[in-house]
Amino acid sequence: MAGSLDGRVLSPVADQAPGQVGTRTRFVYHEEEGRIWAEYEGGDVVHGRLVGTREGDRLDFRYVQLKTDGGTSSGHCLSTVVELPDGRLRLEESWSWESRDGSGTSVVEELR
Template sequence: MSTETAPQADTVSLDGRVFCGVENSATGEVGQSTTFTYHQDHEVVWAEYSGGAVVRGYLVGTRNADKLNFRYVHLGANKETSTGVCESVIEVLDDGRVRFHESWAWESRPETGNSIVEELKQ
């Protein structure tokens, strides 16, 4: 019987974790074929992402306990650039993987939405 406890959402490192889209509002462009590779240096977080409707994307922001605040920019498959802001709440799943519950807003157009991004199984 293991006495190890699962990492807590406010302290789990995001560095090197790979995520994919699970759910998204209709006006979002991130989907199940979009993968994100996250990096973390203390409270600074960033990621590269691509796949599906996204040719190449980047996000950069900060982390405060179990919350992420960042801006994102990407080039869509339609060859248009898009920008926005996102607030995410980190959840650690029972199997140790991480899930983000996201609330986002485009800055380059009027839509807003919610999404779930989840760490891929290793």
């Protein structure tokens, strides 16, 4: 199993569609006894939160965010935690909006 997410800061490796998280978004993760949560902001996101669980290298969480235009969005994400050769963590994600149409994949990596 890859290392703990607790206290790690991750960011997407590529921009998503406008109004979503992007390379300027920063996620600060917390982990305790199989529970995960994070705060995130940056780019088009003023404030975001996610909460969920971790079993082995699989994360299952829901997220909600406030955007710069005042709109809110929420969704569900399943992620796989991968440890990179240099010890940083990567999340390979499959997500879907619950508050609107749309789904996709993304990759976020721990910042150096």
